[in-house]
Every structure is written in C-alpha cells, then in structure tokens.
Amino acid sequence: MTAQTSTSGTTTVSAYAAPSAKAPLERTTIPRRPVGATDVLIDIKYAGICHSDIHQARDGWGEGIFPMVPGHEIAGVVTEVGSAVTKFAVGDRVGVGCMVDSCRECENCKAGLEQHCLKGNVGTYNAIGKDGEPTYGGYSTHVVVDEAFTVRIPDGLSLDEAAPLLCAGITTYSPLKHWGAGPGKKVAVIGLGGLGHMGVKIAHALGAEVTVLSQSLRKKDDGLKLGADHYYATSDPKTFEELAGSFDVILSTVSAPLDFGAYLGLVKTGGALVNVGAPEEPIALNLFSLIGGNKTLAGSMIGGIAETQEMLDFCAVHGLGAEIEIIDADQINEAYERVINSEVRYRVVIDTATI
Numbered sequence: 001m002t003a004q005t006s007t008s009g010t011t012t013v014s015a016y017a018a019p020s021a022k023a024p025l026e027r028t029t030i031p032r033r034p035v036g037a038t039d040v041l042i043d044i045k046y047a048g049i050c051h052s053d054i055h056q057a058r059d060g061w062g063e064g065i066f067p068m069v070p071g072h073e074i075a076g077v078v079t080e081v082g083s084a085v086t087k088f089a090v091g092d093r094v095g096v097g098c099m100v101d102s103c104r105e106c107e108n109c110k111a112g113l114e115q116h117c118l119k120g121n122v123g124t125y126n127a128i129g130k131d132g133e134p135t136y137g138g139y140s141t142h143v144v145v146d147e148a149f150t151v152r153i154p155d156g157l158s159l160d161e162a163a164p165l166l167c168a169g170i171t172t173y174s175p176l177k178h179w180g181a182g183p184g185k186k187v188a189v190i191g192l193g194g195l196g197h198m199g200v201k202i203a204h205a206l207g208a209e210v211t212v213l214s215q216s217l218r219k220k221d222d223g224l225k226l227g228a229d230h231y232y233a234t235s236d237p238k239t240f241e242e243l244a245g246s247f248d249v250i251l252s253t254v255s256a257p258l259d260f261g262a263y264l265g266l267v268k269t270g271g272a273l274v275n276v277g278a279p280e281e282p283i284a285l286n287l288f289s290l291i292g293g294n295k296t297l298a299g300s301m302i303g304g305i306a307e308t309q310e311m312l313d314f315c316a317v318h319g320l321g322a323e324i325e326i327i328d329a330d331q332i333n334e335a336y337e338r339v340i341n342s343e344v345r346y347r348v349v350i351d352t353a354t355i
Helices: 051-057 159-166 168-178 196-206 220-226 237-242 260-264 305-318 329-340
Strands: 011-017 026-032 039-049 074-081 093-096 099-101 142-146 186-190 209-214 230-233 247-252 267-275 296-299 324-327 347-351
Touching (some): 011 142, 051 329, 074 142, 168 196, 196 209, 209 220
Parallel strands (some): 186 247, 209 230, 267 296
Antiparallel strands (some): 074 093
16 A cells, blocks of 8 residues: 555554454554654565564553554665665665664663663554654554664565564574674574574574474474574473583573473573563572572563664674565464464564555
C-alpha cells in the first residue's frame, strides 16, 4: 500500500496489529509521524518475527499497549530524510532494532549503552515515545525513525537475511563479545532456535570451540553445518556428567525455565552462564551453584547502536545472514504458533509487500 499523508504531515500506512492481548493479529492502518529534521522515512522490506513479539502481543511480560504492531527486526530502504540528517541518504539500505530512542544524556547512553538508558529506552513497539504517542513496530510498510537509532545494512548482507540480525544477531553477538568468546575458549549455546542458531554462527566466527546443548539430537546436522563443533542432548543425563566443568561461557537462548544449577555444573571455574532468553516465570537457584567455582550467572539485553552496527559489519565480513523462511503477512498468526512449537528453522521473516 502507498503511504497516505494528511495535511498535518502524519502518514497513514498499512500494518498488522494485535487489537488486544492474545487476540489474533489482523490487517489495519496506523499513523506515522511527519519526518522531522533528524528523521529518516524507511520503506520496510522485511520484518523478522521474534519470540519476544509473541510474549508481548500475548501480555506474557506484563500489560501491553494495544492495538500493538510488533516487530523490531526491520530492514528496508530510506525514501526520505530530514533536513538535518547526516548519516543517511535516500536509497540507503538500513535497519532498525529493538529501540528507537533514549534520553541520550545519562551515563549509559553516553557510553553507547542506550539499551540500558537510566531513564528507560523507547522500544520500537509497545512503548510510549517522547511525543506521548505509542510506538508501532515493523509489521508495517513504513516507519519513521531518528537517524541516531538507525543502522546501515552493509552490501554484503541481503535485506531479508539481515532483518533478524537487528535482534537475534545483536542479542547473541553482544554477550559473546563481552564474555570473551574467541580462540581458545569453549562456548556452549543452549537451544538451536531463532537466537541460538545465530549464537552458533557468531561464536564460531569469533574463533571459539562451539557446542550446542539441545533437548534432543533432532537438529544435530543443522547445528554442525552452522558451525558447531559438538552437539549434545540435554535430555540425556549423561550429558551433564560428561560435560561437567567444560565451558568458559554458556549462552542460554531459550525462554523456558531451566534447571540452572545443573547447567552451572557445566561451567568452568570462573566461567559464566549468560541468559538472553527471558522466561515468563521466576526461577529458583541454590546459590552454592555459583559459590562453588566462583561462577557467574548473568544476563544480557541486545546492544547499543554502535555495537549493533559493529555486529552487522562483522556479519557481513563473515557472511553471517540468518537462516530464514519468508512468509506473507496473512501467515503471521500461523507463524506465531509454529515459533511456540519450535517448528521454525530458524527465523520467520515477513515480506512486508504483502501487508
């Protein structure tokens, strides 16, 4: 659909939205703000479906803002720039990830950690922008974003395979870099899904020895092709005996609650178990699992804008696009169920031309 602009400069565009919590997504129209001095208007080409979209559309992480247009894995082309824009020009290939603004003034923002803005970053959707209006995500044809929260997609990446990198890529790249994944280090990735498959690719490209820990061996061939050196089934109790104390870093990408004590038993002395998956339920933990071996249980949330650009450039150099399946917009609700049932290999991407 061609965007329609009103006399106020607000543009109406097509989108898919959840009208209420747990309701199926449906085609609708939404407003996009006028292009301001530092804004870019992006013609969205592809939008990835992240498990967090499902959590939020179904109020799994708390009360949401409805109607909700999910989508924070956005890849497209700039079609208009504001008068003060310096980073981008019309025709540039760009992406937008999980946030579209922050205070830009606090200690964390100044350190390039906008995701941890002390006043709270503004999410790409299910948030309230500085203008007091709800933000709407990438399940739409166009979006207006400040250039400071827009990143360039290198020519070495196709837009469809790049879209999931704006969440799945940075969500795994940031903790792997932070915790020193690289040559001489043993890294395990829990779960081989939308996040996990990128964790495997990136850890391998960083030079680490990579092991996949999955419930079964069903995806073993895929894991090895993606760059894993080893693949173990966590449903087999012998796995936890054989791999005790093996890993410098374990990256958990699953959103189901785990027996963290058991997984901490796989961590080397001084090592870390880092969570990027976010279960809806609280977890229980015997702290002796941490005290013995001076281990760390950590979390990580995406990355800052500069690090997101770094990740995209790294992926382009190493040819690391996401493994994707492209769908039409009218298949979104079906795709949600397939994501929940772990039937997707490995990221669903919406062709937004079908919205």
